[in-house]
Amino acid sequence: MNALLHGRLTGLLALGAVIAILPAFLPNNFYLDIAILAGFNAVVCVGLNLLIGYAGQISLGHAGFFGIGAYASGVLVGTYGWPPVLALLAGAAFVGLMAFLVAKPILRLKGHYLAMATLGIGIIVSIVLRTESGLTGGPDGMMVEPFRIFGVELYGEKVWYWVVGVLLLGVVWLSLNLIDSPMGRALRAVHGSEVAAEVVGVDTARFKVLVFVLSAVFASVAGSLFAHYAGLITPAKADFFKSIELVTMVVFGGMASTFGAVVGAVVLTLLPQALTVFQDYQQIVLGGILMATMVFMPKGLLPTLAALIPARRRA
């Protein structure tokens, strides 16, 4: 208990400190932009990690939920003139409902079948975004209005950096709270042994659906804000490769580790920027990283590093 509580507070403080001092080391908006993208990815990965790392389920369609959030904001604000906050909430509610409706049948499936089903959802979303060009602008994407709240317009990398930073801290806080709660233990129990969880009263189906919905909503909120930040969204943000990228971030950073998911998202967002040659071969390199992680570091980067530091905090 103490160790975990300790780990949570120190971890949150450390993350907060990094977010607070990082801009001092970023010389211009180009670097801030990368940090913001890393932050958005991290928000999605923290949610996805609840599903993959803690509850032991898989989703190969999470970019689809990110995409729906993004397009909900783009379309509702741009075409229909909704206030951005309302559009964000509507997108999240829609994604939550959709995730709930599909989770019921597909979370009965296990292993490869579940992976295939979530893959299908992601692809369907991606196809709809590409073909409904009247609404979404088709393959070219659509412009998105800036985010306005109480008459203030969020504009520029410097402002968005803090928005994303606070959002990430909040999401990490929620995730850590959840994991160290009865519901969080129930989720981990589903991963450990479904039948053992059932015989002490855990309604495993309910918790699988809940965590799927929750992680989808996280992705949707990140998608909405990303759309406003970027000002332009394309269906590529919702496609299969983006989903694989998200899963790779979670697996690489460390399954069942909230901070691991953050680290994974940050590292794999930076990598293509640092190695420009990487960009042409992005899918191959991502696949390679995923495989290498599975083989050499099955627990992921952060838990593996943590295990090297004897008897210290684990978060």
Next chain:
Amino acid sequence: MNMLTTTDLTADTTAQARRVGPPILKVEHLSREFGGVLAVGDLSFTIAAGDIHSIIGPNGAGKTTLFNLVTGVYKPSGGRVLFDGADVSGMAPYRLAARGMSRTFQNLQIFFNMTALENVMVGRHLHLNTRLLPALFRFPSLVRKDREARDRAAQLMTEVGLEKYIDADAASMPYGALKRLEIARALASEPKLLLLDEPAAGLNATESREIDEVIKTVAGSGVTIVLVEHDMKMVMGISHRITALNQGRMLAEGTPQEVAANPDVIAAYLGAAP
């Protein structure tokens, strides 16, 4: 196997002096087949509240299938299961748990991704606030009850003799300790009826005796126990009643002495002449 016929029948006098409690579990014409093979066939028996009731039988007699049918892991092909007077046939295990039934597993089902204490805390699930919003925002009431659950889990671990493993990762614990961890986890749910599937399997004589003590203590606290076990010394020593199965069917039922003296039971175990 010759244990059956030896003099090791210590439950004798106490069993006769006890008052028989009301039925807590009733199985009526229960059947289950797997692809035409009958695992359990037309089985009927009653378990009285407060008893330690053992189910014995050779390998393949249908003991574990019976457990899975009673606890909702399998759905019966025919017949019904009555728990506390209500028909619970085919009810999901988590619903049965809420009604006061829990179990352990022959092949360990441990949450190896958690600490030992957290394993037992999952057992408190039914007694805690498991809703999403209080968990996400860490409501004070949830934190307080969770702390109580932690204390209760630690206490249960101590009761089954696992105090030195309280902070251990479940994955680092030896087999014998994991057997007891399963019992502690099941007890944490505060069951009225606890089904133990071979709690002594794979344990040495000392560990076996310790499990024996744990079971007696649990039964003493008012929990009805259904026990599947191959360790005949343990079964004969602690059971109030015994049901013997063979090839999915009832072979004999009675006090330990009655069952031990039953020629059919001896024949099934020894494969003796007619």
